[in-house]
Amino acid sequence: MPEGFDMVSFLLELVRIPSESGYQGNTIVRRNYTEIVALIEKTAVENGLTVERVELLNGDIPSLVIGLPDAPRNKPSMAFVTHYDVVPAKGPWVVDGQQMDPYEPIVRDGKVYGRGAADDKSAIAAVMAGLVSLKGAGEKLRYAPFLVITGDEEVGGTGVKALLEQGYRWDRVVIVDSGSEYVSVGASxxxxxxxxxxxxxxxxxxxxxxxxxxxxxxxxxxxxxxxxxxxxxxxxxxxxxxxxxxxxxxxxxxxxxxxxxxxxxxxxxxxxxxxxxxxxxxxxxxxxxxxxxxxxxxxxxxxxxxxxxxxxxxxxxxxPGWYAKNELFVREVIEAARKAYRDMGFRGEPSVAAELGGNDGTYFDLYGMDVVAFGTIREGTNIHSEGEFVYIEDLEMFKRFMVNILLGDSR
Structure with missing residues (x-):
């Protein structure tokens, strides 16, 4: 990866901003959306990526579409979809017998602890790292990649729905708000x-x-x-x-x-x-x-x-739920994920399953886009709960997955 971008340090910065979404009665309450988007936008620009800012719902949900300046124009597009909002957290948490503030992340034993460290700010950091590592690949890329970031995922997917209603489309979609242990080919x-x-x-x-x-x-x-x-x-x-x-x-x-x-x-x-x-x-x-x-x-x-x-x-x-309909795309994702596991020296290989929960893949599927889900959130990482964390090696694994699926055999 080019010098100057450290995805763990970036993840720590993201977690420090309490970009919460939740309900008071039937009203959605949003906190620090502008601040988190400003940080992501600044980081992308500093690392030589292209940034399109999209103001959704009259600016209530600022969103970003981040890409590569030398992405091929004659290749299909691929969106890596994430979200910056998190469920509210109350501290202190107790991690290994010590108290911590959910928004003052700590790194310990190969893990980053903090609210949103896994769901879903780990995905933002990992995809950003993947894009930065692919600068200069140009025509070698099989797809033109984009990091798509919205808010309100934790309160019903308002951001993604609004983005698609504005006409945004991609040929392939990977929902990164997902597990790292299996390739998801559907959701409930x-x-x-x-x-x-x-x-x-x-x-x-x-x-x-x-x-x-x-x-x-x-x-x-x-x-x-x-x-x-x-x-x-x-x-x-x-x-x-x-x-x-x-x-x-x-x-x-x-x-x-x-x-x-x-x-x-x-x-x-x-x-x-x-x-x-x-x-x-x-x-x-x-x-x-x-x-x-x-x-x-x-x-x-x-x-x-x-x-x-x-x-x-x-x-x-x-x-509604969704299920993958493009078998070729599914096979590409599975092979890229398996190779990323081998690159990391992980035991076994990712399995293939559908999710018991729902995710934003529904909305892309409704508009006829090809969808799968694969991400950075391993089972047992306490998402939506006290002591949420992400394994740093899962961020690196996903970065390698991106390189595998975007470059294929052209490396």
Missing amino acids: GVVHGWIKVRGKSGHAGYPHETRNAVEDLLKLLWELREYKALRHGKLSKLPSPPGSPVPQVWGRFTVTVVKLPETEPEKHNRVPGEAWAGFDMRLIPEERVEDALHELYAYFSSAVSKLGISAKVEVITGQ
Whole structure:
């Protein structure tokens, strides 16, 4: 790599900026987006890369498309897609018995600790390193590479969706917000929503004059266990990630929140008139959101009718999954990843699977672009949790993966 660019030092700079995204009620709250984008843009320019800044949502989500000045114009394009926003973190964290601030990263035993060190600022640093190392390759490149960086990935992919709505397109797409242990050839769809049960509130001393919404909600959730089993029985043609309890990606339905709405006082002597349950439903990559919802509504209506309660389902979001459709591209990615493993002296080789979670590959797939996912985030690196870290060797591995897939046999 040309002297002057150190991807670990750059990653430390990125982590020090708390570029958080989250919700207050139904409102997205963004912190330090401008600061993080300014740092990335400055670093790219200083290292001789081309930079296009794109102001999305009236400037709320500044985004970057970074490329090589000598990239071939007559070759297909390849986007390496990352994001700069992170889930909020509260410190202190305890790492090896010592306290640390999540936004004051530390390097220890070949790892970088800090919020976003893995998800997904490691990807920004690794792809930047790959681009810098490929300066001067020119016509030797099989693809014209671009580092695509947006925000709001952690709150639903608003940035990527807005970028694509503005007409940005690439021939091949690698989602780098992904694992380093397998090449992902698909991802699960996801539906989030609420089950809302209505009863009749009243004094707990007179339960005969009330209809307890909490108790009705619990009965309904128990009745829906058959629907949960139905979801579990849906199997994809694509394999699950290593270590999964089911060989193929499977459907899932999980109750994640049980609460009273804000309109209901929480008092021991009051029977609540309304109770909610939040759910997360995972679709197999081939499944349509519309079909999954039709099935959910049918089971829900049957359960409500059987129990004689008042309830409704409200869907908040519905994102389809995706699966890779260009087999040649998949083979290129797999071979480049395997060679990167060999270059690093890693044991074994990356497997091939589809993700149990969702990612931004959905949006590129919807616009007809060829997508796979491969990244820097190894299992067990505590993403979205205390003590998040990334292995430095995984950054180097990904840089080598980029060189392999972009140069092929022309080196």
